[in-house]
Amino acid sequence: MLRKIRIVLATISFLLINLLFLGISWGVSQHIAWIAKIQFLPALLALDFAVLAALIIVTLLFGRIYCSVVCPLGIMQDLFGWAGKKAKKNRYSHSPEKRWVRYTVLAVFVVCLIIGFAPVTTLLAPYSAYGRVVNSLFRPLYDLLNNGLAAWESHYDSYMFSEVQLWMRSVTTFVVALLTLVVLGFLAWRNGRTYCNTVCPVGTILSFFSRFSLFRVQLDKSKCKNCSLCEKNCKASAIDYKAGTVDASRCVACGDCLDKCKFDALHYRPITLKDDSAAEQQVMPNEGQPDLNKRAFVAGAVMAVGATAMAQTKIKVDGGMAVIEDKQVPHRDTPVTPPGSVSAYNLSRHCTACQLCVSACPNNVLRPSTDPLHLMQPVMSFERGYCRPECTRCSQVCPTGAIHPITKEEKTAIHIGHAVWISENCIPVTNGDSCGACARHCPAWAIQMVEKEVNGKIVEVPVVDTEKCIGCGKCENLCPARPFSAIYVEGNTMHHIS
Secondary structure, X not given: OHXXXXXXXXXXXXXXXXXXXXXXXXXXXXXXXXXXXXXXXXXXXXXXXXXXXXXXXXXXXXXXXXXXXXXXXXXXXHHHHHHHHHHOOOOOOOOOOOHHHHHHHHHHHHHHHHHOOHHHHHHHOHHHHHHXXXXXXXXXXXXXXXXXXXXXXXOOOOXXXXXXXXXXXXXXXXXXXXXXXXXXXXXXXXXXXXXXXXXXXXXXXXXXXXXXXXXXXXXXXXXXXXXXXXXXXXXXOOEEOOOOEEOOOOOOOOOHXXXXXXXXXXXXXXXXXXXHHHHHHHHHHHHOOOOOOOOOOOOOOOOOOOXXXXXXXXXXXXXXXXXXXXXXXXXXXXXXXXXXXXEHXXXXXXXXXXXXXXXXXXXXXXXXOOOHXXXXXEEEOOOOOOOOXXXXXXXXXXXXXXXXXXXXXXXXXXXXXXXXXXXXXXXXXXXXXXOOHHHHHOOOOOEEEEEEEEOOEXXXXXXXXXXXXXXXXXXXXXXXXXXXXXXXXXXXXXXXXX
């Protein structure tokens, strides 16, 4: 029963987190954004002490159920482990805790978190690693399916599905996500939860509290027949049936061992002071550990997102004649960060590069950074869209505090950057033709057209009022100059409000 409860809860959790990252409709996403905010590391970075206290209390009561019910990376490993178990049954074995590895990795992670060295923290954060896998690998498949359905239903004059753009947001992030999936998938398929119990910093933190958990899996030696099925089915390598111990720091309360025991020798129950002292006396001479009893409650895995589809490939054309050349990304001395991020510094200190804001952005403005010091953290670029004043989705879904929640009214007053005019790219300067697209479309009225003599001809060119410009990028996006816009947005080091 405990295993079934764990599977149900894990399935619900896994389904919600995948719906969030796949960008199902915004009406649904804004109501399930809480599933990202109850993840341990995002709650820690956001200083959400209520969530942190709740997770620690739950761990002290029931053990590491977080790792098998809430953490999507843990649930994904359970899915791979389940597939491996189908290929070869009873393949696990007990192994001593590699505590020096766990705490070394945790120490490195904490130091990098304090000094703001993003490449290490973003790669080790479990929730963020899973987010990159979904956004980079599974989201394109979902969008392909969506576009296939949109193309199919359009033949029947039905428009329930809207076609979306398919494009590679970051090759670096794609490669990292693919390597993450392959490496963790192989480890989980072969050895179970090796990553969780050796590398994962969140798992290490929670393992400290789970050593003292009230409810644990306990092995009754008087009933045990030494069949070793519990040990061979423990994906955390936490059960030593010969010593009669269960390592509470590594057990993720999946309930698999309870399901396998045929002699009623394993129970998930509160540990008493008598049990605790007896266990300590038994383990200390051999293992040198204060308490190696276990708890198993709810946790787990089930659910896979599959997608196959056919989409119609379209070439952007002008009047059905000339192919429009794609815009290229301009060089920006200061990156443009989303409204609500306060500054590039604040973003880099709190962001774990989970890609949730990238997934939520409907305007194709956010994409992962390729800057080594801010690897895979979101930056703004306007080749495919601009930051619409009425859209605040990224600020509503960010679970870490890297992007603070803002209202639509607040957004229109936040200056995230300022437009810069490049005369040698401007059509009135290069061709002598009139344009003014940037001035006509500026929502802040920050651009005015003024007359200027070019090659003996009077033309109108834009002048930017940087005090009015909010950095939305609409001028850069709608500028007809190719391949580089004649006007682009330079980020503000610190956002300010007018």
